[in-house]
Amino acid sequence: MRLILNVIWLVLSGFWLFLGYMAAGIVACLLIVTIPFGIASFRIGVYALWPFGRDVVRDPYAGAMSMIGNVLWVVLFGWWLVIGHIVTAVALAVTIIGLPLAWANLKLIPVSLLPLGARIVDADRYVPTSRLI
Template identity: 85%
Template sequence: MLRLILNVIWLVLSGFWLFLGYMAAGIVACVLVVTIPFGIASFRIGLYALWPFGRDVVRRPSAGAASTIGNVLWILLFGWWLIIGHIATALALAVTIIGLPLAWANLKLIPVSLFPLGSQIVDTDAYVPGSRVAV
């Protein structure tokens, strides 16, 4: 029940806007054809940003060198801007007590915003937290 309440508050205060931003970036990336993998990653991050509580990001064991090269390009082109945005938003949300869990959710988006390729988003109940591998 707490996850639902936090997700609804998140959706109203910042999740919807993050979702729209990531979806717009994904559409632009898909239109450019060469950057379609970045567009798909942007769509995945946008859906995660829409409803983050109760889900987490894990590394896919099958991720190879192509995802590593793509992540390096992502960091250089988009990643560091996204990190700055998520940290600034988290600081703004952390000003109030009710915003603290929302700030934490914004900080939780940083790893997937930095390394989106080779990652997957799973329910927190679907993996063993210490192993970081989906069951």
């Protein structure tokens, strides 16, 4: 089922989101100071290309620089991205076939709002642990 949903997602909206995030990542990497934002944009773009069967997990070892970067990201880019994902999710939710795609768009909101200090993992392989090693 994930394969079918990912292929439908790829055709209808995933490819365009991927291209947008990749273009933003290239622009951010051209400006030397914003390279961490470019890398985060590349990570979000790959996740937007194939979202079903993957989850976003917060890295417990992300430090203060991730927090400062996330504050800058929210002010400069994050809230625009969240608004775009919400509007797209509402548009996709108009049809029954679009409901899972709308859900995938809503899954992109946390990582597009706070991308630094987040990891994208396969849902099948990730086993959360409560220990800090």
